[in-house]
Amino acid sequence: MSDDPNVGVDPALVSTRSVEVVVMALLLGVAVFxxxxxxxxxxxxxxxxxQAGYFPFYLSVLLGGASVVGIVSALRHPDLKDEIFVGRSAFGRVLRVFIPTILFVFLVQVIGLYVASFIFVALFMIVIGKLxxxxxxxxxLIFSALMFYVFDVQFNVLLPKGPLEAAFGF
Incomplete structure (x- = not known):
């Protein structure tokens, strides 16, 4: 047995304190804008x-105030500096989902929602789900076909289409 308490612990990638300060600073920037x-x-x-901006202005003041309180609170608590927000292996698992999702969003613009959904679901199940x-x-195929039937045929909702749908006259 090892006496080291960090044996088997996922190494820290980011501390909770730094994440809280960055998120609060971004929210403060949004509030100011x-x-x-x-x-x-x-x-x-x-x-x-x-006037049109009356209520949104005061909501942005509240958001800005809450952001400043959050920044001050995070900086005043030194124990948050040592608390792990995400470890390296956990962050890797998040990226395994996040990167394909970003690629899916890009593919929707290029080849349409239905074909991109088919590719996303099938590859996600094969690579991540190991099915x-x-x-x-x-x-x-079933998911994309059902999505097409429900949104395009039944509800007549215009969703992004690509060259395959155009070839079939949709």
Whole structure:
């Protein structure tokens, strides 16, 4: 037995404190932008009631205030500096899902939603789920066909289509 308490522990990639400070700073930036934009369009009270930016401006003030409180709170708690937010292996597992999802979003723009969904579902089941290729391809086909039937045929919702749908006249 080893006396080292870190044996078998996933090495830290990012601390909780740094993630909290970065997220709060980003939210503060969004709040400042929204506040400025709502001041630009009018955040006061007009003779007929509130202007278009009145409520969104005060919501952005609340968001900015909460962000500042969050930053100060994270910086005042030194124990958060040592707390692990995500370890290296856990982050690798997140990337195994995140990267294919980003590729899916790109593929939707190039080849349409239905074909991209088929590819995404089938490859995800094969690579991540370790399922047999025939089950994965069949599931991807059924999912894409059902999605097409429900959205395109039944509800007549316009979703991004690619060259395959155009070849079939859709």
């Amino acid at each position: 929204l506040g400025w934009d709502n001041l630009r369009i009018g955040a006061g009270w007009a003779p007929d009631g509130p 047999s290729p025939w089950k994965s391809v069949l599931t991807g």
